Amino acid sequence: xxxxxxxxxxxxxxxxxxxxxxxxxxxxxxxxxxxxxxxxxxxxxxxxxxxxxxxxxxxxxxxxxxxxxxxxxxxxxxxxxxxxxxxxxxxxxxxxxxxxxxxxxxxxxxxxxxxxxxxxxxxxxxxxxxxxxxxxxxxxxxxxxxxxxxxxxxxxxxxxxxxxxxxxxxxxxxxxxxxxxxxxxxxxxxxxxxxxxxxxxxxxxxxxxxxxxxxxxxxxxxxxxxxxxxxxxxxxxxxxxxxxxxxxxxxxxxxxxxxxxxxxxxxxxxxxxxxxxxxxxxxxxxxxxxxxxxxxxxxxxxxxxxxxxxxxxxxxxxxxxxxxxxxxxxxxxxxxxxxxxxxxxxxxxxxxxxxxxxxxxxxxxxxxxxxxxxxxxxxxxxxxxxxxxxxxxxxxxxxxxxxxxxxxxxxxxxxxxxxxxxxxxxxxxxxxxxxxxxxxxxxxxxxxxxxxxxxxxxxxxxxxxxxxxxxxxxxxxxxx
Numbered sequence: 211x212x213x214x215x216x217x218x219x220x221x222x223x224x225x226x227x228x229x230x231x232x233x234x235x236x237x238x239x240x241x242x243x244x245x246x247x248x249x250x251x252x253x254x255x256x257x258x259x260x261x262x263x264x265x266x267x268x269x270x271x272x273x274x275x276x277x278x279x280x281x282x283x284x285x286x287x288x289x290x291x292x293x294x295x296x297x298x299x300x301x302x303x304x305x306x307x308x309x310x311x312x313x314x315x316x317x318x319x320x321x322x323x324x325x326x327x328x329x330x331x332x333x334x335x336x337x338x339x340x341x342x343x344x345x346x347x348x349x350x351x352x353x354x355x356x357x358x359x360x361x362x363x364x365x366x367x368x369x370x371x372x373x374x375x376x377x378x379x380x381x382x383x384x385x386x387x388x389x390x391x392x393x394x395x396x397x398x399x400x401x402x403x404x405x406x407x408x409x410x411x412x413x414x415x416x417x418x419x420x421x422x423x424x425x426x427x428x429x430x431x432x433x434x435x436x437x438x439x440x441x442x443x444x445x446x447x448x449x450x451x452x453x454x455x456x457x458x459x460x461x462x463x464x465x466x467x468x469x470x471x472x473x474x475x476x477x478x479x480x481x482x483x484x485x486x487x488x489x490x491x492x493x494x495x496x497x498x499x500x501x502x503x504x505x506x507x508x509x510x511x512x513x514x515x516x517x518x519x520x521x522x523x524x525x526x527x528x529x530x531x532x533x534x535x536x537x538x539x540x541x542x543x544x545x546x547x548x549x550x551x552x553x554x555x556x557x558x559x560x561x562x563x564x565x566x567x568x569x570x571x572x573x574x575x576x577x578x579x580x581x582x583x584x585x586x587x588x589x590x591x592x593x594x595x596x597x598x599x600x601x602x603x604x605x606x607x608x609x610x611x612x613x614x615x616x617x618x619x620x621x622x623x624x625x626x627x628x629x630x631x632x633x634x635x636x637x638x639x640x641x642x643x644x645x646x647x648x649x650x651x652x653x654x655x656x657x658x659x660x661x662x663x664x665x666x667x668x669x670x671x672x673x674x675x676x677x678x679x680x681x682x683x684x685x686x687x688x689x690x
Contacts, residue, residue, distance in 0.1 A: 216240050216361035217523050219348050221339075221374050223247075223330045225256070225312065226491025226508035227367035228319035233516025235326035236270065236637045239523055242359060243323070244334035244348070246368075250320065253468045254311035254395055257419070257427060258502025260286075261297055262590030264304040266513050268617070269634045269684050273304070275318050280310035281422065283406075286588055288501060289556035290408035290417055291568060293575035295585040301616040302591065309419070312505065339364060339377050341486045363519060365488045367512070370477070372493035378484050384477030384496075384547070389436045389558045392444045392452070393429040394469045395421060399462025409456050410568060412560050416456040425467065428453060433560040444469040474498040474554045478543050482536040488515055495543040500553035501588050507546050510590060511539050517637055517682040526656035531599065538595050549587060598688045599681065607675070610689035615680055621667040631684065633661060639687075640680040644668055 366374025
């Protein structure tokens with residue numbers, strides 16, 4: 211492998227690593243993506259892209275590529291409860307989740323990288339990582355031949371058993387696995403009447419969702435064998451027997467495309483940044499895949515880190531900006547941990563007390579306010595960052611700090627009508643002036659990292675503002 215003058219090395223070509231690479235390449239950063247597997251995955255694995263992740267892709271003009279190949283669902287679930295979470299009330303172009311196999315998500319991201327003249331180095335086994343005050347060194351083998359690469363920064367997006375995290379000595383604290391589930395992508399001879407099936411009773415828990423072309427994702431936990439080691443091979447016979455026991459009838463499972471077993475091990479990296487090294491995705495947080503959140507949070511980690519790394523590398527921002535990655539994303543990982551632990555408890559205990567609790571919480575979710583709160587957490591729409599990154603200038607309306615900015619329509623002074631998200635496609639900060647005064651730079655970053663626009667008409671949601679500063683990831687930094 212021959213790569214010179216690298217600025218960032220990313221270990222891992224899953225959704226988080228590929229999203230980060232796309233963000234860095236957008237800014238012209240020289241990147242190497244190292245992936246130990248020779249071929250991209252063909253298995254569906256993670257299925258759910260939540261609405262905020264689709265918005266995030268839309269910030270770079272990529273969302274429609276994913277939507278065109280997936281299936282939209284207006285509701286989600288919390289622990290498979292009967293009352294569904296309603297996404298329709300969010301101010302967004304994407305008030306739904308998108309069912310799309312992870313294999314397709316990765317393919318679309320990698321195709322974007324190829325457009326940006328970057329290919330993933332597959333068959334690259336990383337064996338050693340080091341950092342010093344000037345940069346990082348990564349050594350290993352590529353297709354059996356040794357390599358050594360040097361760059362300014364290293365990002366571990368290499369999964370829950372992350373070598374990058376382990377060699378950095380970053381603690382991965384949490385809970386060991388206490389139970390396991392089995393899943394399979396199969397054909398059904400007798401499909402359920404409802405396309406989305408979720409049953410929990412004294413026999414265990416069962417979920418079925420359609421994948422298209424007659425195939426279904428089936429996930430079960432057997433109340434009689436809750437603690438099966440994840441190393442034990444999953445079988446179609448077991449999946450079929452447990453499904454039948456829970457539902458009370460046979461679905462005729464056959465022709466499995468993929469079978470797997472997973473547990474509820476839950477851990478969170480103590481630090482997301484250590485000097486020139488960063489963690490993202492499963493390398494930073496693992497949990498029971500309840501509610502389809504893990505891949506989404508990992509991709510959002512990558513977006514948060516990507517534009518910050520690009521700004522520092524290009525000299526548009528001080529190195530201290532990179533500290534905000536841990537400060538902003540570690541609390542998200544902690545909230546994800548709590549959310550999935552709560553769902554795990556509801557999904558994996560089957561006595562009369564827990565079944566009564568499930569019914570009680572399901573009834574509570576019929577209340578619109580509570581349903582909206584839970585939906586905002588699951589979807590990512592409710593995330594708000596606590597502190598502004600820009601601390602100087604004439605801004606001071608703290609009510610806007612950290613707020614997600616929807617794709618509101620603006621009319622500029624030249625008469626052009628444009629959505630806010632389109633103005634963020636280049637990955638720059640956006641400063642909107644509403645009172646006709648010349649836009650001023652409200653922070654100490656380089657002016658080349660800022661798009662400043664005069665707005666003629668902004669609509670009632672922005673009424674009363676003189677100016678609004680929006681980060682490259684679509685969150686308001688501050689307003690006046």
